[in-house]
Each structure stands twice: as structure tokens, then as C-alpha cells.
Amino acid sequence: MRLKFIPPLMPTLVEKPPEGDDWIHEVKFDGYRSQIVIDEAGTRIFTRNGMDWTAKYPDLVETAKVLNVDSAIVDGEIIVPNEAGLADFAALRKAITRRQHDLYFVAFDLLHLNSHDLCDLPLEHRRELLVGLIPAGSRIQFSESLPGETKAIFHLLDQAGMEGMVSKRRKSKYRSGRSINWVKAKCYAVDEFELLGVEREAGKPAFALMGEIGTRRYVGSAFINSSREIRERLWKRVQEHAGPAPKGMKRPATQWVKPGLIGRVKHLRGEEDLRHASLQDFREEDGFRK
Missing domain, CATH: 2.40.50 (OB fold (Dihydrolipoamide Acetyltransferase, E2P))
Known part of the structure; x- marks a missing residue:
């Protein structure tokens, strides 16, 4: 079965990140929101608007083989980390045309796996399945949730020069378009x-x-x-x-x-x-x- 691109769920911008145990928090990466689609036809990479950019990312297409799945749709962000480990947006643009080996795909959601649509599963279950697919040391990496108290997490991200953080409801389903189940707070x-x-x-x-x-x-x-x-x-x-x-x-x-x-x-x-x-x-x- 040939899979189709799924328009992404887009977080709503808020002034302050939400608090409480209903939420997980992740780093907001400064890169290109992208989607990896793997099926019997091979591996394709789409932009957030659904444009097929497979030809622009030959190294990441090859790297996606580490996932070892029959079919999958993975939501994430393509980034280039700098020497401090922070996503460098200016370097990302150059790397696409000149230094493919600098590109990383940070995966944060799994929408489809081996003929199963996962969009109705709770987010925390989708992420459990996703982290199990990604081997250590690959240029496809899992976006870890950030432990600790919300205000302290956000303060540390700000001090580290990060763009901000994304907070997601643990039990939320995946629905395309703007959502209040995912929110982003920017530094x-x-x-x-x-x-x-x-x-x-x-x-x-x-x-x-x-x-x-x-x-x-x-x-x-x-x-x-x-x-x-x-x-x-x-x-x-x-x-x-x-x-x-x-x-x-x-x-x-x-x-x-x-x-x-x-x-x-x-x-x-x-x-x-x-x-x-x-x-x-x-x-x-x-x-x-x-």
C-alpha cells in the first residue's frame, strides 16, 4: 500500500507553557518541519506543506533504513546542530546543498506503522512505539521529553539559547491543522x-x-x-x-x-x-x- 502525506498537526503559540501532569514537554527545534514516509515504494521526505523534497535529502533517505519497518509515517524536524549542540537554522540552508552529512532528523511522532494508522492512539503510546524504532547513534534521533517542573525547564532552555519548547497533551490524538493539544512557548x-x-x-x-x-x-x-x-x-x-x-x-x-x-x-x-x-x-x- 502506498502511503500519503498527512498534513501536520500545528501547535498554537502561547505566552507561557502549560503546567501539570497532563503535558509532556520537548525542545522546539529551529529547523524544517518534515515527514518521513516509508512504504513499498521506498522512502520519501515531505515538507510541512506536503512538497516532496526526497531528492534534496539523499543522505537522510539512506539513513531512514535504520528504522527497519515495512511502512511508517514519522513526524519530525530536520536540523543541523552547531558545536554547542543547538539547532543552527542558517547552517541548515547551506547543508541541504553542500553538507548533507550534517543533517539530522529529530523524530517526535509516529502516525503510521506497518499497515496500522496510529493517529487515534494517545500521543504517549505513539511515542513509545517510535522510540523503540530508533537505534542509538543514528542521524535519526528521538525527541526526548524534558523532565522536571515546567517553569524550570523553560528557564533552562532560554538560558541555553534554545528557540523555545513545545508542550503536548499526553492523551491527545493526532489531528491535522492548528491545535490547542499542542502548544509552543518561545523564548x-x-x-x-x-x-x-x-x-x-x-x-x-x-x-x-x-x-x-x-x-x-x-x-x-x-x-x-x-x-x-x-x-x-x-x-x-x-x-x-x-x-x-x-x-x-x-x-x-x-x-x-x-x-x-x-x-x-x-x-x-x-x-x-x-x-x-x-x-x-x-x-x-x-x-x-x-
């Missing part, structure tokens, strides 16, 4: 970006529009919830150094600024662009006032 990072302009409209919060330092590529907006002193100083600098809008950007309520203002932004870790971001402070590069 925050603080980084510097170039200020492109400030968006202000009467009766609405003000936002700083941020870009990559050097390229000024727009990466998102940051809520300006800094102190009154910082807000007033920022607006004064923006007015003094008004400039043209970056190429291709049209936002009528925005006062654009010349290059030279660098903002310190708190934002969710592990996102390509800014999410849940706030401007903490800003500085001026040398020569900005000239």
Missing part, C-alpha cells in the same frame, strides 16, 4: 537592527520599522513601549534626520529616517522576521549627526 532574544522609520497614527500605538544592519532589508516592526524619555529622544532624532522611504516601501503614516540609527529590539527567537517585537532602546552610529 525571546535581544538584537540590534537598523531603524528605517517610525509609524505613528493618532489613537494607535507607535511602531519602529526595522531593517538588517548594512542592507536595510525590512525585517518587521517593533512596538515602541520604551520609557517616555527614550520615545521623545527617538522622535527628535527621527525628525532631525528625516530621509526618503527605502525602495519599494510605501507606508503613508511613516516618518522615514536616514541610515545611522540602530535599535535594540526584543523579539521571539527563531523567526526569520520580527515577531512579538518591542523596541528597548536605540543608539546613533558614529557620524550620524553630521
Whole structure:
């Protein structure tokens, strides 16, 4: 029987991870959500959107033979660990085309096994079956649940520079689409970006529009919830150094600024662009006032 890709169950973003014995907690890996499908036709690897990327992952396709199953559908994340053992998203993109041996598949759920649909089984039972399939020392690894008290786990992940954690109800069935049976809580990072302009409209919060330092590529907006002193100083600098809008950007309520203002932004870790971001402070590069 030829198996079909199953659209993944997607966790809901929450501010804080849930507590209690009804939940298991895992590391949220910074990689590509993927699905390994094994059947009589061979091994295929799909993206989270169902695109067949088997040809892009020849090493992992070969590695999947260690599972020693007739048929299976395994849900997981493709990552590249750095020297500290943390998933490195930037390295992942390069590894797909240049260093296949750096790729790992972290497996966290089993949806099908040897002609049996497992989606109606409780999560903890599916994971028991999954861990029994994965031999030690392989580049297919099991996503271990994290022991301990929820707040302490999350604090340790944050201190270690992890993206966050995913919490899953032990008894939950697997259902495609967004779910509250799986939730993700993300850690925050603080980084510097170039200020492109400030968006202000009467009766609405003000936002700083941020870009990559050097390229000024727009990466998102940051809520300006800094102190009154910082807000007033920022607006004064923006007015003094008004400039043209970056190429291709049209936002009528925005006062654009010349290059030279660098903002310190708190934002969710592990996102390509800014999410849940706030401007903490800003500085001026040398020569900005000239």
C-alpha cells in the first residue's frame, strides 16, 4: 500500500507553557518541519506543506533504513546542530546543498506503522512505539521529553539559547491543522537592527520599522513601549534626520529616517522576521549627526 502525506498537526503559540501532569514537554527545534514516509515504494521526505523534497535529502533517505519497518509515517524536524549542540537554522540552508552529512532528523511522532494508522492512539503510546524504532547513534534521533517542573525547564532552555519548547497533551490524538493539544512557548532574544522609520497614527500605538544592519532589508516592526524619555529622544532624532522611504516601501503614516540609527529590539527567537517585537532602546552610529 502506498502511503500519503498527512498534513501536520500545528501547535498554537502561547505566552507561557502549560503546567501539570497532563503535558509532556520537548525542545522546539529551529529547523524544517518534515515527514518521513516509508512504504513499498521506498522512502520519501515531505515538507510541512506536503512538497516532496526526497531528492534534496539523499543522505537522510539512506539513513531512514535504520528504522527497519515495512511502512511508517514519522513526524519530525530536520536540523543541523552547531558545536554547542543547538539547532543552527542558517547552517541548515547551506547543508541541504553542500553538507548533507550534517543533517539530522529529530523524530517526535509516529502516525503510521506497518499497515496500522496510529493517529487515534494517545500521543504517549505513539511515542513509545517510535522510540523503540530508533537505534542509538543514528542521524535519526528521538525527541526526548524534558523532565522536571515546567517553569524550570523553560528557564533552562532560554538560558541555553534554545528557540523555545513545545508542550503536548499526553492523551491527545493526532489531528491535522492548528491545535490547542499542542502548544509552543518561545523564548525571546535581544538584537540590534537598523531603524528605517517610525509609524505613528493618532489613537494607535507607535511602531519602529526595522531593517538588517548594512542592507536595510525590512525585517518587521517593533512596538515602541520604551520609557517616555527614550520615545521623545527617538522622535527628535527621527525628525532631525528625516530621509526618503527605502525602495519599494510605501507606508503613508511613516516618518522615514536616514541610515545611522540602530535599535535594540526584543523579539521571539527563531523567526526569520520580527515577531512579538518591542523596541528597548536605540543608539546613533558614529557620524550620524553630521
